Amino acid sequence: MEYLTIIFVSIFVNNVIFAQFLGMCPFLGVSSKVKTAIGMSAAVTFVMVLATVSTFLLQVKVLDPFGIGYLQTIVFIVVIASLVQMVELILKKVSQPLYQALGIFLPLITTNCAILGTTVIVFKKNLNLISGTIYAFGTAVGFGLAIIIFAGIREKIDLMDVPEAMKGAPIALITTGLLALAFMGFSGMG
């Protein structure tokens, strides 16, 4: 039950895009087509869960026992960068179709702040390994949900007659704002 709550809260109530503002770059950049949005969210889910598990173990088993917890930021970003590179290499070798589907998104993920953000937030929230992993999974699903909904709306916006100055980022941000308003309906639940 506790885990269900974590999943529900991280997907809907504390949505990574609409409530925490993490991962805005891929959200605004890669969300013009539903198909690419699905690819991106699959890649993010994969890396986010892996990154959270490995950074958690690293912090608890290596950094904390040696009293060098303050190196968190440096260590985490290196772990995430190498993890992304490793996942790319393994996918290329093991599964060509999966690599073709996710490959182009992987380099972008290193600088996706949702990943580093989630790995840090897991410690700020004092989660343990299992609840932290579930939290990371829920956050990634929330990211996917947001980016896929938004891509669907954006495909429609492209056909609309938008005022010149509002074209591009402004209309995208205002649409996101309205979506965030809708998601506020979930606040207080869970």
Added chain:
Amino acid sequence: MNLAKELYRGIVKENPTFVLLIGMCPPLGVTNTVINGMGMGLATTAVLIGSNMVLALIKNIIPDKVRLPAFLVVIASFVTMIDLSMGAYVPDLHAQLGVFIPLIVVNCIILARAEAYASKNGVMASAVDGLVIGLGFTIALMIIGVVRELLGSGSIFNIPLLAEDATTILIFILPAGAFIAMGFLIAAINKLLKRFQ
């Protein structure tokens, strides 16, 4: 090098937030008050100046294959210094900004300046570039902060400007309002820039 011209470039022509639209998380996440926006902007500026200078210094000894990880380690070291100093000297602001301080590492602006400027120019020029781009970012954050704080809580720099019982538009200090305020601001700036060109 003309400092006025460089300032114009960083703050208006190549403003990272309003014109280039990179590093969009902090402008949305920490601008519910002007002070938060300013603190975040100055912290990012400090990291930007430091990382630009160091990367300009060592650009020739970094092998091309490990360029990105090497850049990230340098940037992350500066972020850690800023993170720890802010925790010591301005603990309240540090707590308010929360996870966004370590996230300066993955702010696209910093990596973009390292890639586009510091890896091609000298130390002094890179420091100036870091300063002007950082100021452009800080000013953008403060503008968004002014709009959101004024509309959402009726104050600026925590100084109340409206009568005590005045109704404010609460939505502007909530996440949804961040997106809406930012969207309208970028549209207005697009329009203004077009008129002056």
